[in-house]
Amino acid sequence: MTRAFNFNAGPATLPQEVLEEAREELLDYRQGGASVMEISHRGKLYDAVHTEAVENFSKLLGCPDDYAVLFLPGGATMQFAMLPLNLLSAGRTADYINSGSWAEKALKEAKLVGRVNVAADTSKAQPARLPVADELQLTPGAAYVHITSNETIAGTQWKEFPRSDSPLVADMSSDILSRPFDIKQFGMIYAGAQKNLGPAGISLVVMRKDLAENAPANLPQMLRYKAHLEANSLYNTPPTFSIYLMMLVSRWILKQGLENLYRRNAEKAARLYAVIDAGGFYRGTAAPEYRSDMNVTFRLPTEDLEKQFLKQAEELRLQGLKGHRSVGGVRASIYNAMPEAGVEALCGFMREFEAKNG
Amino acid sequence: MTRAFNFNAGPATLPQEVLEEAREELLDYRQGGASVMEISHRGKLYDAVHTEAVENFSKLLGCPDDYAVLFLPGGATMQFAMLPLNLLSAGRTADYINSGSWAEKALKEAKLVGRVNVAADTSKAQPARLPVADELQLTPGAAYVHITSNETIAGTQWKEFPRSDSPLVADMSSDILSRPFDIKQFGMIYAGAQKNLGPAGISLVVMRKDLAENAPANLPQMLRYKAHLEANSLYNTPPTFSIYLMMLVSRWILKQGLENLYRRNAEKAARLYAVIDAGGFYRGTAAPEYRSDMNVTFRLPTEDLEKQFLKQAEELRLQGLKGHRSVGGVRASIYNAMPEAGVEALCGFMREFEAKNG
Numbered sequence: 026m027t028r029a030f031n032f033n034a035g036p037a038t039l040p041q042e043v044l045e046e047a048r049e050e051l052l053d054y055r056q057g058g059a060s061v062m063e064i065s066h067r068g069k070l071y072d073a074v075h076t077e078a079v080e081n082f083s084k085l086l087g088c089p090d091d092y093a094v095l096f097l098p099g100g101a102t103m104q105f106a107m108l109p110l111n112l113l114s115a116g117r118t119a120d121y122i123n124s125g126s127w128a129e130k131a132l133k134e135a136k137l138v139g140r141v142n143v144a145a146d147t148s149k150a151q152p153a154r155l156p157v158a159d160e161l162q163l164t165p166g167a168a169y170v171h172i173t174s175n176e177t178i179a180g181t182q183w184k185e186f187p188r189s190d191s192p193l194v195a196d197m198s199s200d201i202l203s204r205p206f207d208i209k210q211f212g213m214i215y216a217g218a219q220k221n222l223g224p225a226g227i228s229l230v231v232m233r234k235d236l237a238e239n240a241p242a243n244l245p246q247m248l249r250y251k252a253h254l255e256a257n258s259l260y261n262t263p264p265t266f267s268i269y270l271m272m273l274v275s276r277w278i279l280k281q282g283l284e285n286l287y288r289r290n291a292e293k294a295a296r297l298y299a300v301i302d303a304g305g306f307y308r309g310t311a312a313p314e315y316r317s318d319m320n321v322t323f324r325l326p327t328e329d330l331e332k333q334f335l336k337q338a339e340e341l342r343l344q345g346l347k348g349h350r351s352v353g354g355v356r357a358s359i360y361n362a363m364p365e366a367g368v369e370a371l372c373g374f375m376r377e378f379e380a381k382n383g
Numbered sequence: 384m385t386r387a388f389n390f391n392a393g394p395a396t397l398p399q400e401v402l403e404e405a406r407e408e409l410l411d412y413r414q415g416g417a418s419v420m421e422i423s424h425r426g427k428l429y430d431a432v433h434t435e436a437v438e439n440f441s442k443l444l445g446c447p448d449d450y451a452v453l454f455l456p457g458g459a460t461m462q463f464a465m466l467p468l469n470l471l472s473a474g475r476t477a478d479y480i481n482s483g484s485w486a487e488k489a490l491k492e493a494k495l496v497g498r499v500n501v502a503a504d505t506s507k508a509q510p511a512r513l514p515v516a517d518e519l520q521l522t523p524g525a526a527y528v529h530i531t532s533n534e535t536i537a538g539t540q541w542k543e544f545p546r547s548d549s550p551l552v553a554d555m556s557s558d559i560l561s562r563p564f565d566i567k568q569f570g571m572i573y574a575g576a577q578k579n580l581g582p583a584g585i586s587l588v589v590m591r592k593d594l595a596e597n598a599p600a601n602l603p604q605m606l607r608y609k610a611h612l613e614a615n616s617l618y619n620t621p622p623t624f625s626i627y628l629m630m631l632v633s634r635w636i637l638k639q640g641l642e643n644l645y646r647r648n649a650e651k652a653a654r655l656y657a658v659i660d661a662g663g664f665y666r667g668t669a670a671p672e673y674r675s676d677m678n679v680t681f682r683l684p685t686e687d688l689e690k691q692f693l694k695q696a697e698e699l700r701l702q703g704l705k706g707h708r709s710v711g712g713v714r715a716s717i718y719n720a721m722p723e724a725g726v727e728a729l730c731g732f733m734r735e736f737e738a739k740n741g
Contacts, residue, residue, distance in 0.1 A: 033423050246464070264625070
């Protein structure tokens with residue numbers, strides 16, 4: 026077995042030791058004679074997994090008692106729907122900041138449910154950027170203000186979050202737990218697991234409990250935050266194996282230390298941006314002050330060179346570097362689990378490719 | 384490693400060879416250098432998994448071209464909501480047959496969304512039973528008629544499905560692909576995976592495509608069957624690892640043969656019911672003609688004996704036999720993946736326990 030360096034944007038590379046532990050106990054969890062995916066979600070063995078997952082994420086995010094940590098089925102796209110279904114009651118307005126493809130998907134779903142104000146729109150900016158504070162047209166008394174903390178496709182990342190009197194809600198799918206932040210700035214955050222937290226098909230949702238109170242009476246239970254909150258994410262049979270993997274990842278993050286991960290992530294990104302900026306061959310697609318530490322996006326002089334670049338990278342086991350189908354180019358996703366050696370290998374290849382073709 | 388015999392109702396035992404194959408390739412899927420859970424859901428390697436899963440389930444269920452096979456996040460409880468949100472338009476009525484705990488949960492969710500007629504109610508019957516044809520008060524022109532093909536808690540199973548002019552919809556979570564049936568009798572079937580199909584947190588939904596056409600315009604995409612149908616369950620990043628496991632299970636079912644599994648399931652159930660009926664010590668809780676081949680439910684003379692029974696069973700590595708917390712007693716869930724040796728061991732223990740305590 027040789028593991029490749031996997032730069033996929035999501036599903037993405039996971040810590041190797043997490044996969045090894047999962048493999049080790051896949052048929053027999055803690056000498057119980059069954060896989061963790063075969064045991065009751067109401068039994069003691071699984072309960073310990075679930076409780077540790079909640080506690081670890083709560084600790085990593087520094088959650089006060091009035092915040093709940095939830096594990097909900099479906100990725101961020103499910104949260105695009107659940108958020109307005111629960112929080113955007115009739116007659117109110119939600120502010121959405123349209124910073125790119127993912128922000129736009131979130132606001133389109135909200136428009137199906139209620140009144141939406143686009144508080145700023147930088148989605149078409151070239152190079153990609155995020156709005157500055159005085160561009161924001163916020164609604165007084167808005168139900169919430171929605172941002173996308175990191176745009177996976179554009180390669181932009183909020184370095185300082187906007188301030189608002191209304192609860193701030195962030196889709197953090199692509200940079201959750203890649204850096205410390207103050208959860209108390211937010212009414213709610215959510216993240217599809219498949220980038221920094223675990224396998225695809227499940228989300229981490231962290232919310233101020235009072236925000237779950239005002240959902241409409243006719244909202245089905247499964248779509249209701251309050252039902253999940255009161256049941257500690259055990260309202261129905263949850264995706265137990267996915268939560269188990271997220272628990273293992275949370276342990277791994279605790280072991281690394283969030284501050285260490287943040288420093289390492291910033292260093293990994295800086296090395297790649299340095300290669301991009303060095304010679305004029307590569308062109309970063311995001312404005313430097315908004316560049317993401319998670320998704321490094323760039324173009325080569327021609328599409329033909331981009332094709333050659335991706336092909337040769339693949340041969341060197343540098344995988345998943347193709348930019349999103351909607352924008353093309355190259356994207357290196359370097360989440361928490363991407364080792365420094367992977368970034369080093371990519372930087373080396375980029376320099377060589379430039380030397381040969383520049 | 385010693386695998387126990389695991390009679391859990393769900394999450395439930397999976398075929399050992401499926402788990403072994405998943406373990407074998409967990410860190411490196413097909414020499415691609417990454418886990419199947421780490422690769423792009425839009426790439427060739429995963430595409431082959433996804434396509435095979437769709438094809439295998441379509442083949443196993445004998446789906447004509449006008450039916451779609453979908454993999455949707457969340458268990459059956461999510462379908463309790465999505466079904467009426469998509470199919471129960473304003474002004475129409477859905478018929479629900481209340482045959483027990485799960486049927487009742489489904490109809491409660493539907494009531495939040497639209498008008499529901501309870502076409503029959505045997506949920507309180509003792510011994511547990513299902514309605515006969517002339518008990519059904521069906522609504523002419525109903526949007527659909529909903530049944531629960533197997534009641535996991537009561538231990539009852541429809542042996543012949545009711546007939547209706549409206550589309551018949553079945554929650555088949557606990558007996559899907561345990562026996563052959565004609566999919567053309569149904570407008571839609573759905574099943575949480577965690578009993579006969581794979582891990583918890585994902586559902587198989589099979590529906591006549593035309594039924595996805597009339598959802599209200601303001602329904603969020605993620606809750607809309609049509610969005611998933613048009614995208615072949617790739618509208619957003621799906622639970623790729625869960626679908627991979629379901630694909631492995633579908634291969635295993637194909638290898639066993641559905642008719643063989645059905646015969647084996649019937650034999651396993653018959654052996655247990657024979658022990659229950661032999662001596663008057665055990666008492667089956669479902670009326671004989673409705674007894675489930677999947678969940679064999681019974682009581683002992685006293686609750687104290689039930690406690691001893693469960694404790695001693697556990698010591699013999701016969702696990703997960705406790706009846707549902709809402710009804711007590713004993714429940715042996717013997718889905719497809721429960722080997723005959725497990726049923727044999729349980730029958731032996733039951734006879735011994737009866738001999739000592741009867």
